[in-house]
Amino acid sequence: MLQFSADDIDRALSFPGLVETLRTAFREGAVQPVRHHHTVERAQGTDSTLLLMPAWTDFKAPGAGTDGHIGVKIVTVSPDNNDIAKPAVVGLYLLLDGVTGEPQALMDGPRLTQWRTACASALAASYLARADASKLLVIGAGAQCKFLARAHAAVRPIKQIRIWNRTTANAETLAASLRGEGFEASAVSDLDAELGWADIVTAGTISTTPLVKGERLKPGCHVDLVGGFTPGMREADDAAIGKARVYVDTRAGATKEAGDIVQPIASGVLKAEDIVADLHELARGQKPARQSVDEITLFKSVGAALEDLAAGIAVYKALKR
Known part of the structure; x- marks a missing residue:
């Protein structure tokens, strides 16, 4: 072996x-x-x-x-x-x-896990992010977040990366690491402002309080939620869920384990049948991907074996x- x-x-x-x-x-x-x-x-x-x-x-x-x-x-x-x-x-x-x-x-x-999680998000982005998406906002600065940035850059023409983290020093460290790989990366402090700047938002935190506010997202944005893996964790608010076309990695996993899906379903903001597709359906061409340049798409993953x-x-x- x-x-x-x-x-x-x-x-x-x-x-x-x-x-x-x-x-x-x-x-x-x-x-x-x-x-x-x-x-x-x-x-x-x-x-x-x-x-x-x-x-x-x-x-x-x-x-x-x-x-x-x-x-x-x-x-x-x-x-x-x-x-x-x-x-x-x-x-x-x-x-x-x-x-x-x-x-x-x-x-x-x-x-x-770091590799497959990031590449599953990038796979979703290959269907859901605009083809010209060049501005990436990373929420979080843990080990997974560097992989998320690199993976998204493999499927979209990312030119600028901005990183927000509750501990700014950690965001600075990640930005410096990405600059060392040739990316134009910087740490930022005003999350709400950066949400309106980004073409793609990728979040890799264990927050229980929503960080991605729907009212701040610009038309055509793609949101990638990775961090939350229990029903009590939440990275996006109801406004973000309500205004986006929602996709998941697997329906069974997301509707059972993901707070960003479980909580909106419980409150009536989202119905399980409103989830447009999972990655199986996207990869097989069974369900539609992005339909217009102005729509907001949102992908939630909890991981799959x-x-x-x-x-x-x-x-x-x-x-x-």
């Missing part, structure tokens, strides 16, 4: 390449059981969470071959790790032969000896 580090994954993948890999994956589909979510109770301290996200090749699909893969992402969330200078979220991805079940590769889970499987296979094929 091979082992791949974060650096190995960076060497194996490219943003344009993984976007197209995910496009094919969503078009063809895979078997994705409901993710397992377990609480690890502690006698002292904060409980931990164990997440198991499996997926495998749909061998019964029309035209499916006889080979394929099985994959599972294993993630633990241990909040008390912050007190001992360790990451709160730790994980790995295990890829197995789909026929024999033999382990093929073990790879860094957080890095694989299919994305991990497709990215894991891509890494394995690129690096296997």
Whole structure:
């Protein structure tokens, strides 16, 4: 069994390449059981969470071959790790032969997640953002946000990147890193003003208070919401949801886990049937993408095991000896 580090994954993948890999994956589909979510109770301290996200090749699909893969992402969330200078979220991805079940590769889970999450957003933007979108606003400055900026630049002609974060110093650090890669990037302090500037807004925070205000968005803007992954988290307000054509990565995941979808449905601002399409439907051409230059589009993702499987296979094929 091979082992791949974060650096190995960076060497194996490219943003344009993984976007197209995910496009094919969503078009063809895979078997994705409901993710397992377990609480690890502690006698002292904060409980931990164990997440198991499996997926495998749909061998019964029309035209499916006889080979394929099985994959599972294993993630633990241990909040008390912050007190001992360790990451709160730790994980790995295990890829197995789909026929024999033999382990093929073990790879860094957080890095694989950063790549596939960003490229899923970029895949959505390839359908939903205006073709001439050149101004990108990044909300948040965590590790995922750098990947989001780079991925969007792979599918749209991004010329300027502005970064807002509650801690301005972190936004400055991310901007400097992106400038080092050749982007015109800067940190900003007035989020409301920047919302009216951006052609694409991508948000990667764990906020429970909406940051993206619909009244500030300009016509033709595309909004990408990545950070929230529980019903209590929220990155966009009701005005943004109400004035946008709403898309999701998967209907089952978004309507159960995403506060930006769950809360507006509960309040009556959005109906589940108002969601225009998911990534499967967009990739298959079954539902419409952007329809005009002036409409506002909004994409909400919570992640899908299919994305991990497709990215894991891509890494394995690129690096296997």
